[in-house]
Amino acid sequence: MQKLIAAVAAGFAIAATCGTAQAQISDNVVKLGVLTDMSSLYADATGKGSLAAVEMAVADYGGKVAGVPIQIVSADHQNKPDVGVNIARNWYDNEKVDAVLDVPTSSVALPISALTREKNKININSGGGSSDITGIACSPNTVHWTYDTYALSNVAGKAMVKRGEDTWFFVTADYAFGMALQRDAANVVKESGGKVLGEVRHPLNSSDFSSFLLQAQASKAKVVALANAGGDTTNALKQAAEFGLVQGGQKMIALLQEITDTHSLGIKATQGLIVTDAFYWDMNDETRAFSKRFNEKVGHMPTMIQAGLYSATMHYLKAIEAIKTDEAPKVMEQMRNTPVNDFFAKNGKIRIDGRMVHDMYLFEVKKPEESKGEWDLYKLIATVPGDEAFRPLDKGGCPLVKSN
Incomplete structure (x- = not known):
């Protein structure tokens, strides 16, 4: 009888323990x-x-x-x-x-x-x-x-200015992301010794970039930086090619360009484009x-x-x-x-x-003759350690840092 009581008690203890553990998951x-x-x-x-x-x-x-x-x-x-x-x-x-x-x-x-x-x-x-x-x-x-916008700007901005591409014009999506991306990139350009010659903002999800790109072309800036993403970036790059910005001697940089964007545009249209990314499949x-x-x-x-x-x-x-x-x-x-x-x-x-x-990684889009397959799009230019790529902890204004 004592053994039976002990066994039952043990069973209740195990059940209670399991119930407690289970209850920890809401x-x-x-x-x-x-x-x-x-x-x-x-x-x-x-x-x-x-x-x-x-x-x-x-x-x-x-x-x-x-x-x-x-x-x-x-x-x-x-x-x-x-x-x-x-x-x-x-x-x-x-x-x-x-x-x-x-x-x-x-x-x-x-x-x-x-x-x-x-x-x-x-x-x-x-x-x-x-x-x-x-x-x-x-x-x-x-x-x-x-x-984030700081890492994208920091990796690409420093590399471009170091190569002598030191005057910039921004074509920027007019909402929180675009403005933060331009702000962070402009700061990097200036800190690296470059100059920002101008900017223009476009509505989110734009189809016509002609007036914005003509302003960028007229600025004579060495770099036309696209502070946008997704369909806005692909539309801007397509129309930049039509207006002959690259043929005229300006460099195009997509501050946020996903591999799906590059694939959609095609390697012929994007060859030589500088891209910052956190991941590449190959x-x-x-x-x-x-x-x-x-x-x-x-x-x-x-x-x-x-x-x-x-x-x-x-x-x-x-x-x-x-x-x-x-x-x-x-x-x-x-x-x-x-x-x-x-x-x-x-x-x-x-x-x-x-x-x-x-x-983070800095890539250059391959030339068509360099590519060995449909998704073989990038060649690695530089690997930037995280502590160098992302904003220093004490520079972002986060209240948690002050209280930590």
Whole structure:
């Protein structure tokens, strides 16, 4: 009888322990929301490919974490801040989403980061670019994973001015991302000894760049810098070719150009273009293996945003597994305390301001005769260590740095 009582008591103890462990995962599920651009100018660089990258990570992880299932929901924010915030608010309040991922378009990304802090959830941004996300608008609940306007500008700007391309004219998307990209690039140009001769701003998702490019051409600047992205970049580059800017002796630089943009334009039209990127599919065996799987699933090689999302999702899930809870502050602390080592980043680190610091790369688009295949588009010019590529921790104005 004593043995029976002891056995029953042990059973209750085990059940209680399991119940306690299980209760650490809210609602007995880890739910991820992929908030992205499914239908507009960033759809190729993010969109369905971003969702696919998260799905691949969850599948590779086994579909469960800390003993509970992982679920994914997704939505198109249409590049509208109000739409994005309403979706995220509903996810947090009613659908019990634990983390929102991707969020391209900085005018959407910034309020989503603020909302996530209010709701004490987690935001892992891969698609948004503004360096303000880890600067004046930093949050203890947001990680900025893949790139930002400072790194894009810093890597490309220094290299171009060093080569003698020291007068610049900016063609800039007129919203948070474009203005941050121009600001950061202009600062780098000036600090490196160059000059900014002028700027012009265009509406988001423009189809006609003729008046903007004519102003850039008339400036006689050595470099015409496109501080935009996605469809805006491809449209501007196509029309720049029609106006003969490069033939006239000016250099074109796309401060944010995804591999899908280069592929869409074609190597003949983009040869010699300088591109800053956080990822390229053909770097090593690891990048090639992931990219081959992604290509088979999606139909194109992954952009840095999409590759970054796979990496970020895995890091998030590993953090939950390690501490057996999805409580946001604890998961964020675990993520910051754990180096990122995968095909996307080696010895990556998440700083207190939310910036994930990793190497960045400067590429030049190959000439047609140099390319050996459809996606063989880039040749590596330089690898820039993360601590050199990204803004110094004490220079961004993040309040968390002062209080840390």
